[in-house]
Amino acid sequence: MTILCATHFSDAAQRAATAAAELARKLDEPLFLVHVLPGDLARAFGQTLRDTATSALMDEVRRLEKLGARVSHQVLTGEPAEELGRFAHEKGAGLVVTAGPTSASPFLGVGGTVDRLATALPVPLLVVREAEPFEAWVKGTRPLKVMVGVDRSLPFEAARDWLQGLRRYGPVEVVAGRIFWPHEEYQRMGLAQPPSYQDVSPELRHALEKEVRSLVSPLETMGQQPARLRVEPGVGRIADHLVALAAEEQVDLLVVGTHQRRALGKLWSVSHHALRLAKMSVVSVPVSMAARGSAAPIPPLRSVLVATDFSDAANRAIPYAFSLLPNGGTVYVVTVGENPQQAIEQERDWRQRLHQLLPRDADAQGRKVQVEVLAGQDVATVLLKAAERFSVDVICLGTHGRSGLKKAVMGSVAKEVTSRADRPVLVIRPPEG
Numbered sequence: 001m002t003i004l005c006a007t008h009f010s011d012a013a014q015r016a017a018t019a020a021a022e023l024a025r026k027l028d029e030p031l032f033l034v035h036v037l038p039g040d041l042a043r044a045f046g047q048t049l050r051d052t053a054t055s056a057l058m059d060e061v062r063r064l065e066k067l068g069a070r071v072s073h074q075v076l077t078g079e080p081a082e083e084l085g086r087f088a089h090e091k092g093a094g095l096v097v098t099a100g101p102t103s104a105s106p107f108l109g110v111g112g113t114v115d116r117l118a119t120a121l122p123v124p125l126l127v128v129r130e131a132e133p134f135e136a137w138v139k140g141t142r143p144l145k146v147m148v149g150v151d152r153s154l155p156f157e158a159a160r161d162w163l164q165g166l167r168r169y170g171p172v173e174v175v176a177g178r179i180f181w182p183h184e185e186y187q188r189m190g191l192a193q194p195p196s197y198q199d200v201s202p203e204l205r206h207a208l209e210k211e212v213r214s215l216v217s218p219l220e221t222m223g224q225q226p227a228r229l230r231v232e233p234g235v236g237r238i239a240d241h242l243v244a245l246a247a248e249e250q251v252d253l254l255v256v257g258t259h260q261r262r263a264l265g266k267l268w269s270v271s272h273h274a275l276r277l278a279k280m281s282v283v284s285v286p287v288s289m290a291a292r293g294s295a296a297p298i299p300p301l302r303s304v305l306v307a308t309d310f311s312d313a314a315n316r317a318i319p320y321a322f323s324l325l326p327n328g329g330t331v332y333v334v335t336v337g338e339n340p341q342q343a344i345e346q347e348r349d350w351r352q353r354l355h356q357l358l359p360r361d362a363d364a365q366g367r368k369v370q371v372e373v374l375a376g377q378d379v380a381t382v383l384l385k386a387a388e389r390f391s392v393d394v395i396c397l398g399t400h401g402r403s404g405l406k407k408a409v410m411g412s413v414a415k416e417v418t419s420r421a422d423r424p425v426l427v428i429r430p431p432e433g
Helices: 011-027 039-065 080-091 113-120 132-139 154-169 182-189 202-221 238-249 270-277 317-323 340-356 379-390 404-410 413-420
Strands: 002-006 031-037 071-077 093-099 125-128 144-149 172-180 228-233 253-258 281-286 303-307 329-337 367-375 394-398 425-428
Touching: 002 011, 002 080, 011 031, 011 039, 011 093, 011 125, 011 132, 031 039, 031 080, 039 071, 071 080, 080 093, 080 113, 093 113, 113 125, 113 270, 132 144, 144 154, 144 238, 154 172, 154 202, 154 253, 154 281, 172 182, 172 202, 172 238, 182 202, 182 379, 202 228, 202 379, 228 238, 238 253, 238 270, 253 270, 270 281, 303 317, 303 379, 317 329, 317 394, 317 425, 329 340, 329 379, 340 367, 367 379, 379 394, 379 413, 394 413, 413 425
Parallel strands: 002 031, 002 093, 031 071, 093 125, 144 172, 144 253, 172 228, 253 281, 303 329, 303 394, 329 367, 394 425
Antiparallel strands: 125 281
């Protein structure tokens, strides 16, 4: 994985080049130092300008080589973002490093080179503010302190996978930052909302912390310290709160995933605003970098939600739910009363019936069982909100296996859940006959 660093010879660019050289040495990767001459200037001043740029670039190469990096250099001509993107692709770069926009940049860099690179590069973009943290990390004097922006999305998975790769090279202290809109989360998880829309109930905070812990759990298999969680409410633009939280935590690096949205899509883009506004270094990881195919890790299953209406077809799903957790975990066994009053009146009886349906070895291999009686007329929605609230990895349901008119008359909770769920759903069909 070649590292490419763009420079325009400013003090900020020198700091970025230093950080790039330290990373290249730590990762044992080659470094390309690149300067791009704008086409109009190159045409106006010709070879004289190119010779001057090459001389300055060579001076910078010699400085970086003293840090122990293997450095090559290149002077390009054209529009900077386009040329850097083309050159990165040509050299198979795995990371592009540059300095951030300055306070003098119009609108803090909107539409500038860094902005255009972030929306075009197929690889992560590291915008460096300070080089000292990377130098200390490479020398082993202290861990690199990193905050990763967390939510349930593909860009987050890409950011997490990149950070997991970085942890292989040395100690990285991770802070998982989750900014949330309280009203939206109460709705998503089916929890009662306090009178004030900004209040956060203990139930909501517990559910969100559980979800964040589950999302960052792959980072905790590297033999390093578990990620520390910061789950904070916010109103307005998520990026502003995340950047402020990163500053409060005094992290060295903020890692965010990106859909690489353009035009008006940038208005609410966390990565777009983080690159512009953060005072610390930022890595923007495109969603295309999420591990896929043979590179994708086998996801551990730690929790399953299984639902039954006490019919034989639905009950068949319960043993399958336990079979998904051979190494321990939590199985949530639930039923839904469509009449809330009836669910309250029958809760004790229904709980007993649920316990009677548990396999004899339900608590073997360290498995935990949690029995719940839920209420709501829209059964599929109730189950989906419970899956969010419990942060389960899989939903398991039985189905009558009917189709056509019978299916239309009875409705299909399994089909509704499968079509709307954002996590795997295992549907257990009965055998023929």
